[in-house]
Amino acid sequence: MDTFVQDTQTKHTVANFVGGRFEVPAVDTFLDVPNPANGEVLARVPLSGQGEVDRAVQSAKAAFESWRSVPAVERARYLFRYRDLLEQHKEELAVLVTRENGKNLDDARGEVRRGIEVVEFACGIPTLMMGNTLPDVSRNIDSELFRYPLGVVAGITPFNFPCMVPMWLYPIAIACGNTFVLKPSERTPLSAQRQAELLVEAGLPDGVFNVVNGAKEVVDGILDHLDIRAVSFVGSAPVARYVYERAAARGKRVQALAGAKNHHIVLRDAPLDKVIPIVIASAFGNAGERCLAGSVVLVESAIADEFLVRLTEAARSLPVGDGMDPATELGPVIREEHRQRIMGYIEQGIAEGAKLVLDGRTVQSPDGKGYFLGATIFDEVKPEMVIAREEIFGPVLSVMRVDSLEEAIAIANRSQYGNAAVLYTNNGRAVRVFRETIQAGMLGVNVGVPAPMAFFPFSGWKGSFFGDLHATGRDGVEFYTHKKVITTRWLE
Ligand code: NAD
Numbered sequence: 001m002d003t004f005v006q007d008t009q010t011k012h013t014v015a016n017f018v019g020g021r022f023e024v025p026a027v028d029t030f031l032d033v034p035n036p037a038n039g040e041v042l043a044r045v046p047l048s049g050q051g052e053v054d055r056a057v058q059s060a061k062a063a064f065e066s067w068r069s070v071p072a073v074e075r076a077r078y079l080f081r082y083r084d085l086l087e088q089h090k091e092e093l094a095v096l097v098t099r100e101n102g103k104n105l106d107d108a109r110g111e112v113r114r115g116i117e118v119v120e121f122a123c124g125i126p127t128l129m130m131g132n133t134l135p136d137v138s139r140n141i142d143s144e145l146f147r148y149p150l151g152v153v154a155g156i157t158p159f160n161f162p163c164m165v166p167m168w169l170y171p172i173a174i175a176c177g178n179t180f181v182l183k184p185s186e187r188t189p190l191s192a193q194r195q196a197e198l199l200v201e202a203g204l205p206d207g208v209f210n211v212v213n214g215a216k217e218v219v220d221g222i223l224d225h226l227d228i229r230a231v232s233f234v235g236s237a238p239v240a241r242y243v244y245e246r247a248a249a250r251g252k253r254v255q256a257l258a259g260a261k262n263h264h265i266v267l268r269d270a271p272l273d274k275v276i277p278i279v280i281a282s283a284f285g286n287a288g289e290r291c292l293a294g295s296v297v298l299v300e301s302a303i304a305d306e307f308l309v310r311l312t313e314a315a316r317s318l319p320v321g322d323g324m325d326p327a328t329e330l331g332p333v334i335r336e337e338h339r340q341r342i343m344g345y346i347e348q349g350i351a352e353g354a355k356l357v358l359d360g361r362t363v364q365s366p367d368g369k370g371y372f373l374g375a376t377i378f379d380e381v382k383p384e385m386v387i388a389r390e391e392i393f394g395p396v397l398s399v400m401r402v403d404s405l406e407e408a409i410a411i412a413n414r415s416q417y418g419n420a421a422v423l424y425t426n427n428g429r430a431v432r433v434f435r436e437t438i439q440a441g442m443l444g445v446n447v448g449v450p451a452p453m454a455f456f457p458f459s460g461w462k463g464s465f466f467g468d469l470h471a472t473g474r475d476g477v478e479f480y481t482h483k484k485v486i487t488t489r490w491l492e
Pocket residue numbers: 156157158159160161165183184185186214215216219220234235236237239240242257258259260290291391393419458460464
């Protein structure tokens with residue numbers, strides 16, 4: 001099935017997916033979707049409005065009436081079929097991610113794999129949705145808890161994991177018996193289209209999964225729609241706060257996963273030959289466009305000079321290029337405007353007095369068309385500097401020197417964010433102090449990108465998360481279900 005409708009200007013147009021049908025909405029505005037590696041326009045995406053949101057919600061609402069009573073075992077079977085299709089198409093999906101997002105093919109393959117793992121988790125829904133019982137809560141009285149789907153739920157997702165982040169959400173939501181409306185990033189809408197096609201192939205009933213393409217107007221349409229019961233958002237902190245407040249004000253359940261500023265602490269006992277490649281992959285993989293990217297390194301002063309020399313040397317030699325080239329380690333950033341924004345932060349770091357030891361601005365794309373930026377490293381960064389506090393979301397790493405683990409943790413804990421934190425050491429006591437006192441939800445010990453697997457919650461803290469129940473794992477099941485407790489007296 002081809003969802004890219006050829007238009008008169010020969011560009012492909014991404015379609016919405018509503019009630020089991022692909023359709024290009026009758027709207028006036030379309031955005032180009034360029035390949036960040038070379039600027040080639042891959043497609044154009046419609047900016048839908050509230051009318052398109054309502055159509056998708058009505059289709060999801062109608063589908064909910066029958067989907068809710070499909071037995072959990074049968075709902076799981078659709079997901080088993082879908083999982084097989086994802087496996088068959090995993091390479092094609094990875095190529096699509098690289099083309100629309102820019103990350104290198106290995107990272108894209110990892111992203112697809114992580115998405116498939118959520119589908120595998122959701123296949124266990126008959127067990128996951130089980131309730132609890134307690135006989136004899138009092139004499140001749142039993143209590144039982146049952147779990148039910150909420151109804152129509154929605155997901156709003158970012159550009160940086162166009163395949164995986166939607167898959168954090170809808171497989172669990174629909175496995176629980178909900179129906180779903182997805183609003184993918186307008187900068188990377190192609191992966192979601194392909195997922196819709198594969199769900200059709202898996203035989204998912206019409207209206208259970210819907211996609212509405214667009215930007216803020218679609219988001220507002222979702223937040224305000226009275227028939228949407230819950231909203232999952234993944235994206236930047238200001239938008240996460242906005243989504244959380246506006247959707248909650250309309251009585252919806254909300255989980256809003258937000259931005260980050262992740263601190264990595266390198267202690268003097270850590271073997272640098274092992275640590276440097278891990279730090280490099282965390283800071284510069286996906287061009288730094290990860291919510292789990294390392295962006296501040298706090299290194300013990302005793303080893304700081306050696307660490308910096310070796311780090312800079314390794315970062316300087318990272319091959320920059322099109323993610324489709326197997327040699328590429330550092331692909332482009334998402335758009336030219338984003339590249340300019342990152343360069344603005346580099347200028348600000350220099351102006352604030354940080355020492356620029358590696359300047360990625362000197363890297364140019366071969367034909368001048370892609371949005372490339374080389375690895376950039378600052379030394380002598382102070383906690384109060386803007387580059388130490390704000391999410392840059394690009395290949396820029398700030399290094400600070402500290403005298404102890406406690407000092408490093410104190411600096412990290414002052415951050416407004418608390419998504420991830422990483423400690424490099426083999427010292428057990430230090431690991432324990434780190435685990436007990438760091439204020440972040442996803443911790444790594446000698447692991448640079450500590451992404452929880454599908455059966456654990458993706459659990460940012462502080463300004464990195466708005467809500468109560470996180471995405472994936474049991475939290476995902478709790479978020480997409482509500483409960484009834486029945487108390488029964490057995491009359492003599
Ligand atoms: P973004 O906030 O710009 O966009 C996310 C979604 O919100 C998109 O679908 C977009 O269309 C919509 N949106 C954008 N501006 C809006 C507005 N003013 N009003 C309403 N909706 C709006 O984020 P992005 O640039 O696509 O993604 C990068 C951000 O996502 C980073 O901050 C990153 O840390 C964060 N992120 C967080 C996690 C996590 O798990 N915490 C995971 C991935 C990405």
